Amino acid sequence: MPLTQIEQYHRPTDVDAAWHLVRDGGGAAVLLGGGTDLVVRCPPAVTALVDLSEVGLRYVEHSDDGGLRLGAMSTFTDLLEHPEVAAYGTGAVGEMLAQVGSVLHRNSATIGGHVVRSRLSDVLPVLLALDATVAVYTGEHAELPLANYLEGEQGPHVVTEVRLPPPIPGAAAAFVRFTRTTFDHSIVNGCCRVDVAEGAVVAARVVVGESSTVGRRLSAAEDALVGAPLTSEAVAAAADAARRTADLHGDWIASAAYRQHLAGVTVERCLTTVIDRLQGGGA
Numbered sequence: 001m002p003l004t005q006i007e008q009y010h011r012p013t014d015v016d017a018a019w020h021l022v023r024d025g026g027g028a029a030v031l032l033g034g035g036t037d038l039v040v041r042c043p044p045a046v047t048a049l050v051d052l053s054e055v056g057l058r059y060v061e062h063s064d065d066g067g068l069r070l071g072a073m074s075t076f077t078d079l080l081e082h083p084e085v086a087a088y089g090t091g092a093v094g095e096m097l098a099q100v101g102s103v104l105h106r107n108s109a110t111i112g113g114h115v116v117r118s119r120l121s122d123v124l125p126v127l128l129a130l131d132a133t134v135a136v137y138t139g140e141h142a143e144l145p146l147a148n149y150l151e152g153e154q155g156p157h158v159v160t161e162v163r164l165p166p167p168i169p170g171a172a173a174a175f176v177r178f179t180r181t182t183f184d185h186s187i188v189n190g191c192c193r194v195d196v197a198e199g200a201v202v203a204a205r206v207v208v209g210e211s212s213t214v215g216r217r218l219s220a221a222e223d224a225l226v227g228a229p230l231t232s233e234a235v236a237a238a239a240d241a242a243r244r245t246a247d248l249h250g251d252w253i254a255s256a257a258y259r260q261h262l263a264g265v266t267v268e269r270c271l272t273t274v275i276d277r278l279q280g281g282g283a
């Protein structure tokens with residue numbers, strides 16, 4: 001049975017105390033966010049939970065540069081109900097959050113626990129496309145790009161915030177996912193962000209994910225967009241590049257070939273929405 005091995009339950013009141021408990025626990029102690037992941041797959045060696053609910057990480061604040069700082073213990077419901085977070089990325093954040101799990105699930109799952117978990121994610125493709133960063137505490141505070149955080153080996157650490165950079169004028173983004181049912185992991189998901197200046201694309205993020213990976217940027221699709229106007233021809237070229245280069249897996253839910261096809265459809269739909277949003281004024 002999950003969690004029956006737990007012998008100690010800590011509820012520290014500051015991040016440093018939480019970090020010390022995990023570091024000194026040597027693998028027997030883990031941090032507890034919303035618990036949605038831990039309750040279904042808690043490592044057998046874990047005998048102590050370090051509950052983060054009292055350390056003061058449940059907030060949304062503005063950063064000095066005009067971006068947003070999402071406290072790690074913010075639930076998906078907190079974020080979805082926060083108008084600026086939901087509207088961030090011309091609404092891509094809100095449209096993604098509204099599709100994550102169920103309402104009950106979103107009431108518990110935290111953004112911090114999600115980035116640590118790093119799998120089966122609709123959230124990470126959007127955060128990657130929006131150039132989010134992660135703030136971590138390891139005895140001292142540090143900030144690193146989400147992509148670096150996901151690639152690196154992390155020792156004992158507390159994720160304290162996910163940070164969204166200041167909105168870029170002339171940029172728009174969109175999220176799309178394909179699932180068998182609304183309460184199911186994505187077969188394929190993706191987020192595209194396009195920055196336009198003086199009629200041409202100056203930067204693009206095309207991120208495609210699937211159920212077994214966290215999503216990755218597709219440079220060939222991004223290259224197909226940069227340097228020219230965002231036309232339907234450019235969208236088709238980017239979708240084709242995504243279809244050819246997404247390198248997705250097959251499993252019992254969908255074949256690799258089907259996922260490759262959906263990668264192209266995902267990018268095409270995201271970019272078509274991006275065009276609509278740019279014509280509506282961008283973010």
Ligand SMILES: Cc1cc2nc3c(=O)[nH]c(=O)nc-3n(C[C@H](O)[C@H](O)[C@H](O)COP(=O)(O)OP(=O)(O)OC[C@H]3O[C@@H](n4cnc5c(N)ncnc54)[C@H](O)[C@@H]3O)c2cc1C
Binds near residue numbers: 031034073120122159
């Ligand atoms: C039934 C179900 C349906 C789901 N559906 C979707 C979906 O549709 N789309 C989607 O994207 N995701 C989905 N998920 C995944 C879900 O979003 C994650 O399980 C959730 O976000 C994890 O957050 P949590 O706060 O519950 O993490 P927890 O379970 O509390 O912790 C997860 C891991 O992170 C560690 N941790 C927690 N907080 C911190 C912190 N601040 N710093 C450092 N380490 C920390 C824990 O020690 C643990 O290792 C689903 C999960 C379930 C169980």
